[in-house]
Amino acid sequence: MAIAASKNIIEIRNLHKYFGDVQALRGVNLTVERGKVVVIVGPSGSGKSTLLRCINHLEVETEGEVWVDGKRLSEKNKDINSIRAEIGMVFQLFNLFPHLSVLDNIVLAQRVVRGRKKDEAVQIAHEQLKRVGISEKADNFPGQLSGGQQQRVAIARALAMNPKIMLFDEPTSALDPEMIKEVLDVMLALAKDGMTMVCVTHEMGFARAAADEVIFMDHGLIVEKGSPDAVFNHPQEERTKLFLSQILSH
Amino acid sequence: MTHSTGIDPNLPQVQASAKPRPKTLQERIDEFPWWVGGIFVIAIGAFYLVTTQTSFGEALNFIRIGIGITITTTLYAYSIALVIGLVAGLGRISRNVVVRNLSTLYVELVRGIPILVLIFYIALVAVPDSLGVFKTLGAWLTSNGLGFIGQPLAAINNDSISLNVRAIIALSVTYGAFLAEIFRAGIQSIGKGQMEAARSLGMSYGQAMRYVILPQAIRNVLPALGNDFVAMVKDSSLVSVLAVRDITQVARLYAGRTFRFREAYTILAILYLGMTLILSLVVRVLERRLHGNSRK
Ligand SMILES: Nc1ncnc2c1ncn2[C@@H]1O[C@H](COP(=O)(O)OP(=O)(O)OP(=O)(O)O)[C@@H](O)[C@H]1O
Ligand SMILES: [Mg+2]
Numbered sequence: 001m002a003i004a005a006s007k008n009i010i011e012i013r014n015l016h017k018y019f020g021d022v023q024a025l026r027g028v029n030l031t032v033e034r035g036k037v038v039v040i041v042g043p044s045g046s047g048k049s050t051l052l053r054c055i056n057h058l059e060v061e062t063e064g065e066v067w068v069d070g071k072r073l074s075e076k077n078k079d080i081n082s083i084r085a086e087i088g089m090v091f092q093l094f095n096l097f098p099h100l101s102v103l104d105n106i107v108l109a110q111r112v113v114r115g116r117k118k119d120e121a122v123q124i125a126h127e128q129l130k131r132v133g134i135s136e137k138a139d140n141f142p143g144q145l146s147g148g149q150q151q152r153v154a155i156a157r158a159l160a161m162n163p164k165i166m167l168f169d170e171p172t173s174a175l176d177p178e179m180i181k182e183v184l185d186v187m188l189a190l191a192k193d194g195m196t197m198v199c200v201t202h203e204m205g206f207a208r209a210a211a212d213e214v215i216f217m218d219h220g221l222i223v224e225k226g227s228p229d230a231v232f233n234h235p236q237e238e239r240t241k242l243f244l245s246q247i248l249s250h
Numbered sequence: 251m252t253h254s255t256g257i258d259p260n261l262p263q264v265q266a267s268a269k270p271r272p273k274t275l276q277e278r279i280d281e282f283p284w285w286v287g288g289i290f291v292i293a294i295g296a297f298y299l300v301t302t303q304t305s306f307g308e309a310l311n312f313i314r315i316g317i318g319i320t321i322t323t324t325l326y327a328y329s330i331a332l333v334i335g336l337v338a339g340l341g342r343i344s345r346n347v348v349v350r351n352l353s354t355l356y357v358e359l360v361r362g363i364p365i366l367v368l369i370f371y372i373a374l375v376a377v378p379d380s381l382g383v384f385k386t387l388g389a390w391l392t393s394n395g396l397g398f399i400g401q402p403l404a405a406i407n408n409d410s411i412s413l414n415v416r417a418i419i420a421l422s423v424t425y426g427a428f429l430a431e432i433f434r435a436g437i438q439s440i441g442k443g444q445m446e447a448a449r450s451l452g453m454s455y456g457q458a459m460r461y462v463i464l465p466q467a468i469r470n471v472l473p474a475l476g477n478d479f480v481a482m483v484k485d486s487s488l489v490s491v492l493a494v495r496d497i498t499q500v501a502r503l504y505a506g507r508t509f510r511f512r513e514a515y516t517i518l519a520i521l522y523l524g525m526t527l528i529l530s531l532v533v534r535v536l537e538r539r540l541h542g543n544s545r546k
Contacts, residue, residue, distance in 0.1 A: 058446055085452030095447035099465050108461055109451035154447075161451060 009034045009196050010055060015064035017050050024050040026220035037197045039207040042217035043243055048200040052167050056087040069164060085113050088158025092170040094150040096142035103138040106157045128156035132186050148179025152186055168199040202247055216240045296520045309513035312504045316497035323496060324486045327421035328479055334422060335429025342434045360427035366488050368424050373416035373492050378408055417489035425482055436471035437463055476533030480526050497521055
């Protein structure tokens with residue numbers, strides 16, 4: 001356990017992941033320091049989601065090690081639920097619980113996982129709703145909200161658990177263009193507050209404004225990484241250049 | 251999950267505002283629920299028969315006695331079947347190999363055997379055999395100084411479990427398998443993202459099932475559960491083969507004694523029809539209310 005637990009909150013070593021014959025990850029190494037924002041970009045199928053999902057063990061690695069906050073994730077790890085409680089995740093399709101009101105969406109896990117009292121959980125839920133700017137929707141159901149509002153509720157739901165890390169998997173790619181900004185603004189504010197974030201997103205503006213490090217993935221490997229300026233403006237690898245020219249030409 | 255695409259409520263809704271073209275006479279004739287009229291005629295006919303023909307009135311008076319047994323048998327058996335079905339349905343999708351295969355075996359066995367045969371088998375073979383096991387266990391416990399559990403266990407004999415109870419056990423076990431498939435399908439109809447979202451918040455599998463998946467799954471399968479309840483009311487007539495005095499058995503007794511087959515079986519059919527129609531109506535109303543409440 002010679003991990004510098006104080007500095008690196010995520011350590012991934014030689015991570016391989018197979019889905020049957022498909023090799024989604026082919027030896028990924030990655031460290032994320034506390035309070036840093038990492039943005040992952042790369043073509044479809046390059047393994048971005050798989051990498052993200054290995055960090056909270058929604059996918060179990062085939063080979064290699066994932067360490068979060070000084071703890072090794074493994075299939076036998078009985079603590080996986082308590083580790084996950086420290087890692088918020090925001091999905092492309094929001095995945096709010098449609099049978100629960102916005103407030104109850106945010107209260108549920110606080111109560112059953114964190115064991116908070118009802119009053120406390122409700123109060124925290126209201127605080128987080130305020131933080132993402134939709135206090136007035138507390139009593140609505142997810143289906144009554146716009147996509148952008150739903151995604152902000154999903155972020156509030158994750159934040160209410162007081163996570164140490166937030167993972168975002170293409171949080172704006174299912175949104176209509178006019179709603180993307182409201183979600184990115186919340187994410188930017190979060191980054192400014194010092195949250196450790198790993199975001200899969202192709203929003204270059206967000207990456208430039210918030211990212212400490214940009215990672216370019218292709219075919220299950222990290223091909224290039226560096227500051228947003230280095231990766232976006234002075235890419236070294238041909239594959240990075242090709243990819244950037246494709247997404248910029250859109 | 252259906253995610254909203256953020257439809258602007260102020261936009262004119264094309265489908266909603268488009269005025270439906272008035273229906274032609276032919277369409278009205280085609281779409282009118284004539285069958286309801288048929289049911290109505292049957293109801294009036296039945297009422298006429300029992301009020302004007304004393305033989306039908308007598309038959310009804312006699313057979314009526316079985317309604318209580320039919321209803322209680324169905325209610326008990328259905329409640330137990332709900333529990334068995336939920337457990338076996340969860341078992342069917344369990345990641346535990348043993349649990350999953352045992353549940354599948356149970357469902358497949360039941361589905362491969364006619365209900366009538368299952369009722370005979372469970373009531374007259376499986377129950378007595380498991381009583382034998384209890385007896386042995388009770389004797390063993392007693393001989394090992396645990397008489398306070400052993401003696402009552404050993405005292406259970408064939409007579410202490412009535413045929414009514416066996417009929418309920420048989421129906422529960424049979425319908426448990428049907429309901430298991432309904433629950434399984436309901437759970438599997440919930441998008442994978444729901445389980446992932448719940449787990450990513452730190453919930454255990456069980457918590458995610460209980461608070462996130464099952465509430466949605468059960469709401470989705472309520473109509474199917476209602477249908478099976480109605481089906482069970484009808485299948486409960488099979489327990490008459492165990493001499494349980496449900497309406498079918500009572501009607502058979504009446505017909506055998508009086509040779510008034512027409513009266514006995516007409517009344518019997520109408521009683522079932524009445525019960526199932528009323529129940530279907532209740533199920534439909536509940537369903538509609540549920541849809542009215544569900545905020546999408
Ligand atoms: N559950 C799964 N079963 C089988 N194959 C999978 C599964 N999940 C991912 N894969 C495969 O693994 C590879 C990497 O997928 P992944 O979803 O991580 O890519 P991605 O970079 O997130 O792509 P996208 O930009 O389209 O979301 C792909 O070839 C994909 O088909
Ligand atoms: Mg992806």
